[in-house]
Amino acid sequence: MKASKTGEFGLIDRIIEEIKKVEPGDWDSLISGIGDDAALIEFKSKYQLATTDSLIEDIHFEMNFLDWEALGWKALAVNLSDIAAMGGTPKYALVSLNLPASTDFDDVVRLYRGMLQLAKASGTIISGGNISRAEKLAVHVTAVGEAAGKSKTLLRGGARNGDLIAVTGILGGAAAALETPYRSINIDRQDAEALKKAFWRPQPRLQAGKVMVKHGIRCAIDISDGLLADLSHILEASGTGARIEASKIPVNPAAAATCGTKSLELALTGGEDYELLFTGKSGAIKKVAIDAGCPVTVIGKMTRHAGKLEVIDGRGRRMNFEGGGWRHF
Amino acid sequence: MKASKTGEFGLIDRIIEEIKKVEPGDWDSLISGIGDDAALIEFKSKYQLATTDSLIEDIHFEMNFLDWEALGWKALAVNLSDIAAMGGTPKYALVSLNLPASTDFDDVVRLYRGMLQLAKASGTIISGGNISRAEKLAVHVTAVGEAAGKSKTLLRGGARNGDLIAVTGILGGAAAALETPYRSINIDRQDAEALKKAFWRPQPRLQAGKVMVKHGIRCAIDISDGLLADLSHILEASGTGARIEASKIPVNPAAAATCGTKSLELALTGGEDYELLFTGKSGAIKKVAIDAGCPVTVIGKMTRHAGKLEVIDGRGRRMNFEGGGWRHF
Numbered sequence: 001m002k003a004s005k006t007g008e009f010g011l012i013d014r015i016i017e018e019i020k021k022v023e024p025g026d027w028d029s030l031i032s033g034i035g036d037d038a039a040l041i042e043f044k045s046k047y048q049l050a051t052t053d054s055l056i057e058d059i060h061f062e063m064n065f066l067d068w069e070a071l072g073w074k075a076l077a078v079n080l081s082d083i084a085a086m087g088g089t090p091k092y093a094l095v096s097l098n099l100p101a102s103t104d105f106d107d108v109v110r111l112y113r114g115m116l117q118l119a120k121a122s123g124t125i126i127s128g129g130n131i132s133r134a135e136k137l138a139v140h141v142t143a144v145g146e147a148a149g150k151s152k153t154l155l156r157g158g159a160r161n162g163d164l165i166a167v168t169g170i171l172g173g174a175a176a177a178l179e180t181p182y183r184s185i186n187i188d189r190q191d192a193e194a195l196k197k198a199f200w201r202p203q204p205r206l207q208a209g210k211v212m213v214k215h216g217i218r219c220a221i222d223i224s225d226g227l228l229a230d231l232s233h234i235l236e237a238s239g240t241g242a243r244i245e246a247s248k249i250p251v252n253p254a255a256a257a258t259c260g261t262k263s264l265e266l267a268l269t270g271g272e273d274y275e276l277l278f279t280g281k282s283g284a285i286k287k288v289a290i291d292a293g294c295p296v297t298v299i300g301k302m303t304r305h306a307g308k309l310e311v312i313d314g315r316g317r318r319m320n321f322e323g324g325g326w327r328h329f
Numbered sequence: 330m331k332a333s334k335t336g337e338f339g340l341i342d343r344i345i346e347e348i349k350k351v352e353p354g355d356w357d358s359l360i361s362g363i364g365d366d367a368a369l370i371e372f373k374s375k376y377q378l379a380t381t382d383s384l385i386e387d388i389h390f391e392m393n394f395l396d397w398e399a400l401g402w403k404a405l406a407v408n409l410s411d412i413a414a415m416g417g418t419p420k421y422a423l424v425s426l427n428l429p430a431s432t433d434f435d436d437v438v439r440l441y442r443g444m445l446q447l448a449k450a451s452g453t454i455i456s457g458g459n460i461s462r463a464e465k466l467a468v469h470v471t472a473v474g475e476a477a478g479k480s481k482t483l484l485r486g487g488a489r490n491g492d493l494i495a496v497t498g499i500l501g502g503a504a505a506a507l508e509t510p511y512r513s514i515n516i517d518r519q520d521a522e523a524l525k526k527a528f529w530r531p532q533p534r535l536q537a538g539k540v541m542v543k544h545g546i547r548c549a550i551d552i553s554d555g556l557l558a559d560l561s562h563i564l565e566a567s568g569t570g571a572r573i574e575a576s577k578i579p580v581n582p583a584a585a586a587t588c589g590t591k592s593l594e595l596a597l598t599g600g601e602d603y604e605l606l607f608t609g610k611s612g613a614i615k616k617v618a619i620d621a622g623c624p625v626t627v628i629g630k631m632t633r634h635a636g637k638l639e640v641i642d643g644r645g646r647r648m649n650f651e652g653g654g655w656r657h658f
Contacts (some may be wrong), residue, residue, distance in 0.1 A: 035566070036485050037414035037551055038380035040476055043372065050456060051367035052423040052471055056463050085366035094381040096469050127379060134385050136464060140425050142381055142471035147369055156365050222366055237364070 011105055011131060015112050019126050022116045039127035041092055045146035049153075051082035052143075057136040068107045070200035071139060072114030078224065079143035080122055080204035081274040085222035087154040087213035090145040090206065092127040093119070098134035111139070122206055148213055154278065157237035158219030163279035163302040165242060167250065168205045168294050171227060172263050173198025175270020176255035179262070187258055194254035202274035208292035212278055215287040220278035226271040232309055234279070241305035244268075247314040250297045268311065340434055340460060344441050348455050351445045368456035370421055374475035378482075380411035381472075386465040397436045399529035400468060401443030407553065408472035409451055409533035410603040414551035416483040416542035419474040419535065421456040422448070427463035440468070451535055477542055483607065486566035487548030492608035492631040494571060496579065497534045497623050500556060501592050502527025504599020505584035508591070516587055523583035531603035537621035541607055544616040549607035555600040561638055563608070570634035573597075576643040579626045597640065 016035065055075045057063060076093060083090045095115070099108065112126075119126050124143065147153045177199035180187060205222075212220060219238065221230045227249075231242055246264060255263040267273075279302055280288075289296035303310075311319045345364065384404045386392060405422060412419045424444070428437065441455075448455050453472065476482045506528035509516060534551075541549060548567065550559045556578075560571055575593060584592040596602075608631055609617075618625035632639075640648040 037411040037549075038378040038417065038472075038474070040415065040479075040482055041377045041379060042375060042479070043377045044375070046371060046373070048370045048372045048473075049367040050370060050421065050423055050471075050473065052425045052457065052469070053459050054425050054427070054461050054469070056427060056461055058464070059462055082366040086369065088367065092379065094379055094471055096381045096383050096471075098383070098385060098467070128381065130382050132383050132385055133388055134465065134467070135387070138427070138463070138467075140381070140383070140469045142379075142423055142425075143367075144377075144379065144473065145367070150369075150371070153369055220366075 011108060014105060014109055018109055018112045018116060022120045039092070039094070041127060043091065047147040047150055049083050049086050049088040049145040049147050050142065051079055052140065053078045053082065054138055054140040056138040063137065067200060068110035069114030072111035073118050073201055075139035075141050076115045076118045076124070076143070077202045077204050078274060079141045080118070080124065080206060081202065081222040081224070083143055083145040084204045084206045084209035085154060085220050085276055086147060087152065087209045087220065088145040088147045089210065090122055090124040090143055092125040093141055093143040095126060095129035096140040097129065097131045098136065098138040099131060100135060100137055101133060103137070122204065152213050154209060154212055154217060154220035155237070156219065156221050156234050159234050159238035159240050159279040159302050161240055161302055161304040163219070164282055164285055164298050165231070165244065165277070165279050165300040165302060166285050166296055166298045167223070167227070167275050167277050168208045168292060168296055169273070169275040170250045170252040170295065171223070171273050171275060172255040172267030172270055173252035174202070174272035175266035176252065176259050176263060179266060180258045191254040191257045194252070195258065198252060199272065202272070204274060205276045205292070205294060208276055208288065208294055211288050211291040215284045217278050217280040217284055217288060219280070220276050223273045223275050223277055224271055226269040227277060228268050228309065228311070229271070230277055234277070235307055235309060239306050241303035241308035242300055242310070243303055244300035244311045246311050246319060248297060248299045250295060340437060343434060343438055347438055347441045347445060351449045368421070368423070370456055372420065376476040376479055378412050378415050378417040378474040378476050379471065380408055381469065382407045382411065383467055383469040385467040392466065396529060397439035398443030401440035402447050402530055404468035404470050405444045405447045405453070405472070406531045406533050407603060408470045409447070409453065409535060410531065410551040410553070412472055412474040413533045413535045413538035414483060414549050414605055415476060416481065416538045416549065417474040417476045418539065419451055419453040419472055421454040422470055422472045424455060424458035425469040426458065426460045427465065427467040428460060429464060429466055430462060432466070451533065481542050483538060483541055483546060483549035484566070485548065485550050485563050488563050488567035488569050488608040488631050490569055490631055490633040492548070493611055493614055493627050494560070494573065494606070494608050494629040494631060495614050495625055495627045496552070496556070496604050496606050497537045497621060497625055498602070498604040499579045499581040499624065500552070500602050500604060501584040501596030501599055502581035503531070503601035504595035505581065505588050505592060508595060509587045520583040520586045523581070524587065527581060528601065531601070533603060534605045534623060537605055537617065537623055540617050540620040544613045546607055546609040546613055546617060548609070549605050552602045552604050552606055553600055555598040556606060557597050557638065557640070558600070559606055563606070564636055564638060568635050570632035570637035571629055571639070572632055573629035573640045575640050575648060577626060577628045579624060
């Protein structure tokens with residue numbers, strides 16, 4: 001069934017069916033959802049978090065071999081990752097779809113299924129949205145969540161000189177998936193699966209973000225542009241410098257197996273890993289590591305040299321980024 | 330300055346500058362806005378409204394003669410119209426821009442200026458967003474607002490048999506703008522301006538929506554798809570029928586002047602007028618008319634024939650919609 005044949009309303013009915021199959025925890029707070037001009041939601045917390053992000057054909061993904069379920073998962077995940085990076089809890093999301101006229105309804109249902117898997121796992125309500133025809137496929141998601149309090153959020157400007165720098169999870173997998181033809185028969189099948197998962201099924205670190213707030217961490221950002229690029233946002237907002245030890249970076253093993261020595265560069269600059277980069281005192285980070293539900297690795301230290309970002313190799317030598325790659329001095 | 334040259338961050342700085350020039354009423358409630366992973370907003374009301382809508386190049390507008398300020402205004406207006414149709418008050422909006430690589434920064438600033446004119450007028454905070462490169466220009470807005478209470482909202486399912494049907498404002502102008510070459514020298518200049526304004530600068534009926542709630546109206550929808558299409562959504566949700574008197578439709582005078590007898594059809598089926606269609610008792614509608622801040626016209630009555638939508642001409646004859654046009658039986 002093509003989107004152009006039955007029109008928007010038929011498709012919306014199918015989507016509503018899919019959504020009704022899933023019952024996230026706080027479903028009661030949705031008083032009126034899809035099917036009216038706006039969703040009406042009961043919202044208990046006073047402090048609200050809101051973010052929006054898009055996945056667009058030919059910019060963020062290609063139509064060849066597109067896994068629609070994974071696209072739905074990732075479109076929500078990149079938004080929940082922003083909520084996680086503030087230490088918040090997601091409550092609801094709105095979805096704006098741009099569909100080419102040739103779109104198959106069943107693919108749109110698959111997209112929603114993938115999104116609803118993550119919605120259910122994270123307690124997020126898909127409360128509304130809209131569908132427009134367009135030349136290129138795009139999924140625009142806005143997520144709204146709650147923060148524990150006005151000062152109980154993780155801000156980019158919260159880092160202090162002397163703080164340790166840590167990351168959740170492992171890095172470089174998403175970039176390695178783009179780098180290596182992971183459908184190639186030359187790549188170990190488990191590695192290929194791991195890279196595909198890193199790119200298409202990022203895990204928003206919601207539990208880790210909340211645990212950070214609980215243990216007094218004040219600064220975090222999610223790694224979407226690449227560890228160094230995102231760290232530089234923290235430096236700018238906090239007025240600090242940073243020194244990263246390359247040997248401590250938790251490189252995705254599948255990235256290392258498929259990309260060799262380049263995997264470190266991918267882990268530092270590749271982006272789309274959607275792990276959390278955060279700073280704090282050693283004791284707080286240790287407590288976070290216990291409760292985060294994912295690996296936590298200390299990779300460096302904030303310094304007082306405002307805006308100065310250094311990466312040091314295993315022998316204490318500075319590494320430098322030039323023209324898209326890393327090289328030793 | 331082209332978007333591709335200075336990159337996303339330079340453009341975001343320019344946008345932040347523009348936003349800081351404007352101070353909507355409730356600005357204090359934005360604790361942390363653009364520049365962190367998510368916006369942090371203090372939200373006083375327990376009942377929240379959320380909606381999302383997009384304007385996409387070649388679907389909703391064309392690049393020839395594009396008025397960027399008007400595009401910004403309209404992208405926010407269509408979302409605020411959904412908040413108005415629920416009887417709510419807008420609080421904040423997030424903006425996701427898709428920009429072709431050739432986009433001129435100054436045009437994006439113009440887009441924001443237009444959006445901020447309406448944001449200021451309506452007390453809406455532009456609290457965040459994101460920018461992606463894309464082949465086609467698109468503006469995706471999500472608006473969040475508050476409702477006075479759980480039952481103090483205007484729903485599509487709130488119409489009852491015997492209710493009068495009314496509309497705010499005048500209809501058919503946006504459709505007439507698409508129908509007639511309003512830049513043509515053959516059209517009266519004032520008419521051309523009126524049609525252009527109807528299409529590009531719709532006025533979200535926020536005051537009227539709130540007044541409706543105050544006077545006990547329970548059912549409204551905004552006219553985006555066309556009066557009859559949107560009325561049919563009310564019929565479906567309310568389980569009622571409707572009888573519309575064509576002679577009472579408040580046709581936009583500029584549409585009548587430029588499109589002649591076709592203007593009635595445009596007013597009934599054209600869409601994009603973003604007026605409110607609502608139902609209620611005669612006394613309540615009279616009170617709404619006094620406080621709405623715009624014309625209010627009774628155009629018909631809800632009937633008990635579930636799903637039956639009749640349009641009656643001046644002589645009491647039924648008019649019928651077939652294959653995109655209206656004709657008498």
